[in-house]
Amino acid sequence: MVQACTPACGAGIFSVFNRGRGTSAAEMPLILVVDDAEDVRLALRQLLEGEGHRVIEATDGDQVLPAVLTHWPDLILLDLNMPKVTGFEALEQLRRHPAGKDFPVIVVTAAGSPRDAQRARELGAKEYIGKPWAEGEIEIRVKWTLESSQKPKRNPPERIFVVDDEEHVRLALMTTLQDAGYDAAPINGGSEVVEAVIKMRPDLILMDLLMPDLDGIEVIRRLRNIPTAMKLPIIVVTAAPSPEAIQEARSLGVTSFVVKPWHVRDLEIRVRKALDEAAAVGPAAG
Secondary structure: OEEOOOHHHOOOOOEEEOOOOOOOHHHOOEEEEEOOOHHHHHHHHHHHHHOOOEEEEEOOHHHHHHHHHHHOOOEEEEOOOOOOOOHHHHHHHHHHOHHHOOOOEEEEEOOOOHHHHHHHHHOOEEEEEEOOOOOOHHHHHHHHHHHHHOOOOOOOOOEEEEEOOOHHHHHHHHHHHHHOOOEEEEEOOHHHHHHHHHHHOOOEEEEOOOOOOOOHHHHHHHHOOOHHHOOOOEEEEEOOOOHHHHHHHHHOOOOEEEEOOOOHHHHHHHHHHHHHHHHHHOOOOO
């Protein structure tokens, strides 16, 4: 099945392919293949699809970071010799970005040397494969890299509160979160948040600022007085926040801001980043 890319992917830069093997598409690893040669991309896609993986293609190094931030792949297969931006340059750009430091990369290239292999590993490449590759080499190295780089899955899924007084906004946010595998719970207004947080201990809150019963800033202020919610990650999702509101929210430890109308992929990335950062710090006391 061919999945159409959203407009934000960039005017046909990426193409996504799916092949099921008795599991849902969301459960299959997503692999970004970056090579300017169409025949190489096709060969790698066929190998990877044969193993049940999903595949995204990019044709040059300048597309690597946008593809990563848009699709959040499990693994990148990267050529070094490309006309616009080389694989080395793409790796350097990826590693400089806060979200790209830990993405696993396998270099697959024709013109290589021990010096190139060393430089690739210094930039965090997990494996270095020469073209033409040996039969079975791509499959086994991809398998090893995915197994050694895979983040532990949380079970049960993270619970996220969606706080907004507008029903259609709550529904849209919850649909996005549930499609991504999260446990999303709606809260109609600010006055219900504190009690719900004490009872249910969410992992993250998406919070509107402009609500009729109790505004978001006051809700956040009250939450920070609860020991178990002092460091609870909060993402503000609101329409045109004022500079004063942004400054006040940041002073109260708000993790990120998303302006309505939001981009789904941007929201997913911000949610995942906030949860991962909170998990790295550890649970709050109490």
